[in-house]
Amino acid sequence: MKIIDLKNNTTVKAKDLAIERPTIDFALLNNQVAAILAEIKTDRDKAITKYTTQFDGVVLKEISVTQEEITTGIASLSIEIKQAIDIAARNIHLFHEAQKEPIKQIETMPGIVCWRKSVGIEKVGLYIPGGSAPLFSTILMLGIPASIAGCKEVVLCTPPNKDGSLHPAVLYAASVAGIEKIFKVGGVQAIGAMAYGTETIPKVYKIFGPGNQYVTTAKQLVLQEGVAIDMPAGPSEVCIIADNTANPSFIASDLLSQAEHGADSQVVLITWDEAIIPLVRIELDRQLNLISRKDIASKALQNSTIVLVDCKEDAIIVANNYAAEHLIINCLQPELIAENIVNAGSIFLGNYAAESIGDYASGTNHTLPTNGFAKAYSGVSLDSFVKKITHQYVSKEGIKGIAKTVITMANAEGLDAHANAVSIRVSND
Amino acid sequence: MKIIDLKNNTTVKAKDLAIERPTIDFALLNNQVAAILAEIKTDRDKAITKYTTQFDGVVLKEISVTQEEITTGIASLSIEIKQAIDIAARNIHLFHEAQKEPIKQIETMPGIVCWRKSVGIEKVGLYIPGGSAPLFSTILMLGIPASIAGCKEVVLCTPPNKDGSLHPAVLYAASVAGIEKIFKVGGVQAIGAMAYGTETIPKVYKIFGPGNQYVTTAKQLVLQEGVAIDMPAGPSEVCIIADNTANPSFIASDLLSQAEHGADSQVVLITWDEAIIPLVRIELDRQLNLISRKDIASKALQNSTIVLVDCKEDAIIVANNYAAEHLIINCLQPELIAENIVNAGSIFLGNYAAESIGDYASGTNHTLPTNGFAKAYSGVSLDSFVKKITHQYVSKEGIKGIAKTVITMANAEGLDAHANAVSIRVSND
Numbered sequence: 128m129k130i131i132d133l134k135n136n137t138t139v140k141a142k143d144l145a146i147e148r149p150t151i152d153f154a155l156l157n158n159q160v161a162a163i164l165a166e167i168k169t170d171r172d173k174a175i176t177k178y179t180t181q182f183d184g185v186v187l188k189e190i191s192v193t194q195e196e197i198t199t200g201i202a203s204l205s206i207e208i209k210q211a212i213d214i215a216a217r218n219i220h221l222f223h224e225a226q227k228e229p230i231k232q233i234e235t236m237p238g239i240v241c242w243r244k245s246v247g248i249e250k251v252g253l254y255i256p257g258g259s260a261p262l263f264s265t266i267l268m269l270g271i272p273a274s275i276a277g278c279k280e281v282v283l284c285t286p287p288n289k290d291g292s293l294h295p296a297v298l299y300a301a302s303v304a305g306i307e308k309i310f311k312v313g314g315v316q317a318i319g320a321m322a323y324g325t326e327t328i329p330k331v332y333k334i335f336g337p338g339n340q341y342v343t344t345a346k347q348l349v350l351q352e353g354v355a356i357d358m359p360a361g362p363s364e365v366c367i368i369a370d371n372t373a374n375p376s377f378i379a380s381d382l383l384s385q386a387e388h389g390a391d392s393q394v395v396l397i398t399w400d401e402a403i404i405p406l407v408r409i410e411l412d413r414q415l416n417l418i419s420r421k422d423i424a425s426k427a428l429q430n431s432t433i434v435l436v437d438c439k440e441d442a443i444i445v446a447n448n449y450a451a452e453h454l455i456i457n458c459l460q461p462e463l464i465a466e467n468i469v470n471a472g473s474i475f476l477g478n479y480a481a482e483s484i485g486d487y488a489s490g491t492n493h494t495l496p497t498n499g500f501a502k503a504y505s506g507v508s509l510d511s512f513v514k515k516i517t518h519q520y521v522s523k524e525g526i527k528g529i530a531k532t533v534i535t536m537a538n539a540e541g542l543d544a545h546a547n548a549v550s551i552r553v554s555n556d
Numbered sequence: 557m558k559i560i561d562l563k564n565n566t567t568v569k570a571k572d573l574a575i576e577r578p579t580i581d582f583a584l585l586n587n588q589v590a591a592i593l594a595e596i597k598t599d600r601d602k603a604i605t606k607y608t609t610q611f612d613g614v615v616l617k618e619i620s621v622t623q624e625e626i627t628t629g630i631a632s633l634s635i636e637i638k639q640a641i642d643i644a645a646r647n648i649h650l651f652h653e654a655q656k657e658p659i660k661q662i663e664t665m666p667g668i669v670c671w672r673k674s675v676g677i678e679k680v681g682l683y684i685p686g687g688s689a690p691l692f693s694t695i696l697m698l699g700i701p702a703s704i705a706g707c708k709e710v711v712l713c714t715p716p717n718k719d720g721s722l723h724p725a726v727l728y729a730a731s732v733a734g735i736e737k738i739f740k741v742g743g744v745q746a747i748g749a750m751a752y753g754t755e756t757i758p759k760v761y762k763i764f765g766p767g768n769q770y771v772t773t774a775k776q777l778v779l780q781e782g783v784a785i786d787m788p789a790g791p792s793e794v795c796i797i798a799d800n801t802a803n804p805s806f807i808a809s810d811l812l813s814q815a816e817h818g819a820d821s822q823v824v825l826i827t828w829d830e831a832i833i834p835l836v837r838i839e840l841d842r843q844l845n846l847i848s849r850k851d852i853a854s855k856a857l858q859n860s861t862i863v864l865v866d867c868k869e870d871a872i873i874v875a876n877n878y879a880a881e882h883l884i885i886n887c888l889q890p891e892l893i894a895e896n897i898v899n900a901g902s903i904f905l906g907n908y909a910a911e912s913i914g915d916y917a918s919g920t921n922h923t924l925p926t927n928g929f930a931k932a933y934s935g936v937s938l939d940s941f942v943k944k945i946t947h948q949y950v951s952k953e954g955i956k957g958i959a960k961t962v963i964t965m966a967n968a969e970g971l972d973a974h975a976n977a978v979s980i981r982v983s984n985d
Contacts, residue, residue, distance in 0.1 A: 140784055154780075160911040180567055185823040188898060192607045207964050208964055208965070208968050210961075211960070211961040211962075211964035211965045211966075211968075212959070212965070213925050214665075214961045215961055215965060217664075218665060218668070219663040221662055221664045222662050222664055222670045224839040225660055225662050226640045226672070228657075231654055233648075233650055233654050233919065235647040235650045235651055235918060235919035236647060236918075237853040239647070239913070239918050239919070241651045241918055241919045241920050243655070244935070246897075246898050246899075247933050248896060248931065249899070249931065260969045260970030260971075261969070262969060263965075263967065263968070263969070264965055271775075281679065283680065284838065296968055302637060312558075332931040333932045342675040347780065351583075351776065351780075351912070351925070353788065353928070353929065354932075355557065355929075355932035358935040359782065365734055376979070376980055377980065379974050379982055380973065380977035380980045380981075381977050383796040383973040383976070383977070384971070384973040384974045384976070386937065386973070387971055387972070387973040387974070388971075401961035412974070414976060414980075417971070417972070417976065418972040418973045418976065419972050420970075420971070420972065420973065440797065453588045453743060460880060461949075463947075465947060468675075468677075468945070469675050469676075469678060470678070470943075471945055472945070472946070473945065473946040474945060474946070474947045474948070475947075475950070476947060476948065476949040476950075477949055477950055477951070478981075479950040479952055479954060479981055480948055480949060480952060481950075481955070481962075481977040481978050481981060482977065483971075483974035483975070483977045483978055484668070484948070484955065484958060484962055484963075484965055484978065485946075485948055485963055486966075486974060487962045487965045487966065488958050488961045488962050488965065489664060489665075489668050489948045489950065489958065489972075490662065490664035490668070490670045490672055490948075491670050491946040491947075491948050492946065495946075496943075498782070499782070500784075501760040501762040501784065501943065501945075502677065502678065502679075502943075502944065503677050503762045503783075503784035503943070504784060505942075505943045505944040505945070506944075506946060508672070508944060508946075510944070513934075514899075514925075514931075514932070514933065514934045515934040515935075515937060515939070516897070516900055516901070516902065516903060516930075516934070517901075517903070517914075517920040517921065517935060517937075518894060518902070518904075518905060518920075519902070519903070519904055519905065519909055519913070519914055519918045519919075519920050520891075520905040520906055520909060521904070521905075521906060521909040521910070521913055521918065522888075522906070522908060526908040526910070526913065527909060529643070529913060529917050529918065531640070532639075532640040532644055532916065532917045533640075533645045533910075533912055533913055533915075533917050535636050535637055535639075536637070536640045536641070536644060536692075536916045536917065537691055537912055537915075537916065539637050539640075539689065539692070539725055540689045540690075540692070540693065540847070541689030541818070541849075542689075542813070542816055542849070542912075543846070543847040543848050543849065544809065544812040544813040544815070544847045544849065544853065545816070545841070545911075545912035545915060545916075546912070547701075547809050547811050547812070547813065547843060547846065548806070548809035548812070548910040548911065548912045549910050549913065550805065551781040551805055551809045551843075552806055552809075552907075552908055554727075
């Protein structure tokens with residue numbers, strides 16, 4: 128990790144510090160991905176089968192997962208993992224259930240009543256990347272709010288293993304989240320299938336979930352064709368603000384838990400306590416040797432930065448400019464710092480709030496804005512799975528009270544027919 | 557308006573009816589718009605001045621609107637328009653203020669507390685198209701929720717008139733919405749300026765507002781570069797469900813108030829009352845002759861459709877498939893139909909709920925999803941101007957209770973360092 132020292136080097140001010148992020152130019156893949164999408168649009172299941180054979184190295188008899196596979200898979204999963212998934216699911220359910228918005232009718236003027244009603248998006252698609260240890264936790268993070276929102280059709284696509292199976296934890300998490308339509312399709316072909324529909328896989332209105340650069344590019348391309356997506360994607364990242372009360376080994380463990388995600392992950396430590404920096408470095412070296420994804424984490428640390436600032440206020444400025452996906456405030460009275468954070472995906476307060484607790488089980492959602500998108504985007508929540516449809520009821524009294532206002536504004540905008548629609552109702556009386 | 561008759565022609569079922577929308581291929585303009593954007597990124601104010609001269613036919617001394625211009629402009633506006641804007645602003649404020657979300661702390665397990673906090677997007681940009689009768693109502697619809705959200709910097713761009721001035725109603729609406737940074741820039745150059753920033757115009761994180769196909773293309777292109785936008789755009793549209801209690805002249809007035817927006821607007825009438833159709837046609841012909849935008853509205857009616865269905869249930873199916881931006885339910889007991897609507901931007905209930913009331917003054921937002929996007933998108937609301945940042949506090953007790961769950965899941969996903977970040981904290985005790 129390189130150090131940016133704003134404490135001793137006073138020529139750069141905190142507000143002007145732009146921490147460089149690893150850049151990925153997704154546009155490079157546009158043509159390649161667009162060609163696959165076009166083929167899926169035309170050839171549908173035939174194209175899915177072709178690319179599953181080509182990219183996943185599996186010839187599947189059946190894209191859909193059968194009830195028998197689900198039952199057998201789930202039976203093979205350890206009780207321990209099942210219990211962990213159950214507890215995580217319970218917490219995720221609790222937190223997202225509380226995001227339900229009751230209908231509030233507002234009578235803005237006598238006889239004019241306005242309200243919003245949240246209605247689940249009818250058809251949503253969830254993409255879960257594959258591999259020997261697939262991210263089944265993401266199934267809970269997407270499937271549970273979809274179920275609370277009342278989405279009628281929830282489609283899950285995830286690539287099969289080499290033997291054509293899915294990991295039992297994927298099947299169990301899907302079952303806990305109430306997902307019934309599971310398809311063994313990965314990569315660009317999964318995104319294309321859900322965007323356009325095939326003979327087997329239903330078309331959806333919104334696609335959620337993480338993925339590699341091909342999947343991300345495919346999501347961007349179908350977005351331009353009118354399919355909604357959860358949010359733009361970039362490499363995962365954590366930022367930690369630490370003071371002298373922080374435990375250097377806890378800090379190092381959090382930095383590494385982010386760094387192990389991928390070589391393009393980024394971790395940032397901001398502190399005004401110069402003394403903690405060498406202690407964190409020692410712990411990083413020590414703990415790095417204990418993890419299986421050491422190579423990946425080492426590469427990510429090369430993209431990463433320690434910022435030594437002059438004071439707490441400057442730490443807040445740097446953190447807000449960076450707009451981290453995950454922000455851990457590992458300080459005394461973390462709430463006083465959190466109050467001043469305006470850009471972050473999710474904030475973890477205190478010495479015990481490891482990012483991984485939120486990643487799996489505290490109840491908050493782990494699908495969060497990366498790459499500085501936290502300046503404008505929220506993470507996934509119940510909101511992401513509903514449309515809030517506005518309603519208005521206008522009575523005879525209501526239109527009388529507002530007629531002059533509407534007619535005046537419509538005329539001033541040169542829209543006669545807008546004015547007429549009101550005057551004709553009032554004069555008809 | 558052409559008629560689709562599902563009542564007498566029973567070969568097509570309501571659920572299979574896809575009402576064709578006018579199609580616009582924005583991608584055609586991509587290269588042209590991208591070239592202007594690239595020039596703005598490099599040449600900044602110089603490029604803005606160049607394109608304002610070229611497209612708006614004005615040589616401006618100053619892009620920024622001065623306080624003096626605002627004061628003089630507002631003084632010249634009629635009391636009547638000011639009062640109308642004041643009343644509309646009050647209702648819009650009331651409805652959007654009620655969308656504020658109180659912080660709700662959820663203790664998902666003992667010692668694990670999760671909550672969301674809404675924080676205004678710091679920098680937002682509003683685009684308002686110009687012309688002799690500019691859509692100042694949109695300034696209220698975007699500026700008021702931005703102000704309630706606590707957005708710190710709200711930038712308004714709108715093209716100048718031929719004499720270099722702005723319409724006084726624009727200046728007044730901006731002042732009512734508390735917008736202080738107004739720039740005389742239109743079209744692609746406005747979107748580029750707010751996306752990248754220039755010497756004069758601040759860069760923003762999210763851009764809102766309607767526009768022609770060039771503006772829409774520019775918004776799509778900057779979206780791909782990481783600037784958020786309000787929603788994808790398409791031609792405006794209304795759908796009316798009417799029964800035999802509806803007043804044909806009210807129906808016609810609503811159809812025309814949508815049709816006058818643009819030749820590419822679309823209006824749809826769904827009814828199971830065959831007798832009302834000729835009455836609506838007579839009223840359409842009569843009222844069409846009374847409006848100044850007759851030519852535009854006539855063209856829009858050519859894109860438009862009357863659907864005669866067999867029953868109320870089929871009307872609901874057709875309306876949900878169409879997913880209108882505006883849905884007027886002009887029926888007895890409209891709430892019984894509204895209950896079953898799952899796809900719509902905004903719903904207007906009852907005989908007196910003219911769309912134009914919601915367009916201007918009832919309090920609901922008029923920036924709504926068009927083109928079927930209501931299947932996945934909500935209209936603009938307070939939500940559009942905030943990020944909901946999740947927070948979590950974990951105590952020593954909290955981590956003990958959840959440690960096993962997190963460690964088990966992390967290990968099952970092959971993420972050792974995620975497990976370590978918890979175990980190191982628990983074993984340290």
